[in-house]
Amino acid sequence: MIDKVDTSISPKRSLEILSQREVEQLKASGSSDHSLYALFRQCTLAILHSGSANDDAKALFETYQDFDIDLIQQDRGIRLNLRNAPANAFVDGEMIASSREMIFSALRDILYSETERNNIRVDLSNSSGITDYLFHLLRNARALRAGELPKLVVCWGGHSISEVEYDYSKDVGHELGLRKLDVCTGCGPGAMKGPMKGATIAHSKQRISEGRYLGITEPGIIAAEAPNPIVNELVILPDIEKRLEAFVRVGHGIIVFPGGAGTAEEILYLLGILLHPKNRDIPFPLIFTGPPSAEAYFTQLHEFIGKTLGIEAQQKYRIVIGDSEQAAREMARGIEKVREFRLQQNDAFYFNWSLHIDYDFQIPFEATHENMATLDLHANLPKHELAANLRRAFSGIVAGNVKPDGVKAIDQHGPFKISGDRAIMEPLDKLLHSFVDQKRMKLPGSEYIPCYEIVE
Structure with missing residues (x-):
């Protein structure tokens, strides 16, 4: 029997108030897998599950399917009502302070990143625009x-x-x-x-x-x-x-x-x-x-x-x-x-503006079977471009191992197929095999089933 707790919490540090529009934005986003509410619920559940030895995201979400959050907007600030939350996040019925603080950090970041994305000032079609967007996200989180x-x-x-x-x-x-x-x-x-x-x-x-x-x-x-x-x-x-x-x-x-x-x-x-x-x-x-x-x-x-x-x-x-x-x-x-x-x-200490990052490094890579199969992994590429594509290959493997969407795709369509020059594929295959042999893909004791297949 899994112990679960109902509780009500308010912020003490990371976020004090939300506008009515922000609260309504979160509520109105619906409960689909990719809504703002679903994103916040997922992050909150992970935070409450902190300290567990289980890294199986799919099992976590299945165990706590009935976990739910109500957002209550009050004159004196926001309040969250949590139902069926993991009991390990509480001591004598009171939520651990770090968990509560991080939940409101998650709420702050998820709402602001979406609001900022829709700002007319933000231009995500070029490298400098993405860096500027990131700067504002970090500044809002008080990380700079x-x-x-x-x-x-x-x-x-x-x-x-x-x-x-x-x-x-x-x-x-x-x-x-x-x-x-x-x-x-x-x-x-x-x-x-x-x-x-x-x-x-x-x-x-x-x-x-x-x-x-x-x-x-x-x-x-x-x-x-x-x-x-x-x-x-x-x-x-x-x-x-x-x-x-x-x-x-x-x-x-x-x-x-x-x-x-x-x-x-x-x-x-x-x-x-x-x-x-x-x-x-x-x-x-x-x-x-x-x-x-x-x-x-x-x-x-x-x-x-x-x-x-x-x-x-x-x-x-x-x-x-x-x-x-x-x-x-x-x-x-x-x-x-x-x-x-x-x-x-004359560059800032708190944010490395001088570092050049190509747009290809910044655009999100979606780990689909098609995208993984069409990665350009050839030795004639400029080295920084080859590194970017190799990074995407490993990103897909991470998604297939632990990310809910990636795990679901593997369950439905089988392992990702990764292909390229033999000079690239052989050392890649050798490295991945060493990770598996050393049990670096999953927690020790669990049998790893590869989510990928190397094809020359």
């Missing part, structure tokens, strides 16, 4: 802090890593925190939680009372990677492309821990940007790191990058194995170079 020196480290990695890898990510976060650096992750468990947990202890040692633990996610992935309770700033962006751009615009450097298809997608996205000729001289510290047991993982990844994107791509990052202090020290030195460059270019 003018006047602060560069110190935000983005940490990427798997949500279902081993205990040894998790402990190592926590050690790295601790070393970052001792150097007074803040942490931004995809906000989920595993390698997204570890660095934040380590940094909280270090910040306490350094008597830093306002450390930042910024979590950036998107509706399609939140159910499989529910926000961890350490996150004190949650931002939900409309799609994976906005989420990825947000990481590289607000972060001052990136550390990558072991992961699976989602982590590979993030790496390829960033390498594609750094390989663009217009970004050649822009400093952006990128470090791959893990415990000694993860050395084989990074060796395989390094080999894949070399065979598909070449030595220039391999030169964009450093690999540090089994030395959390060195990883943090190198990141701190890299961020100092970022600070000097931004001062020279």
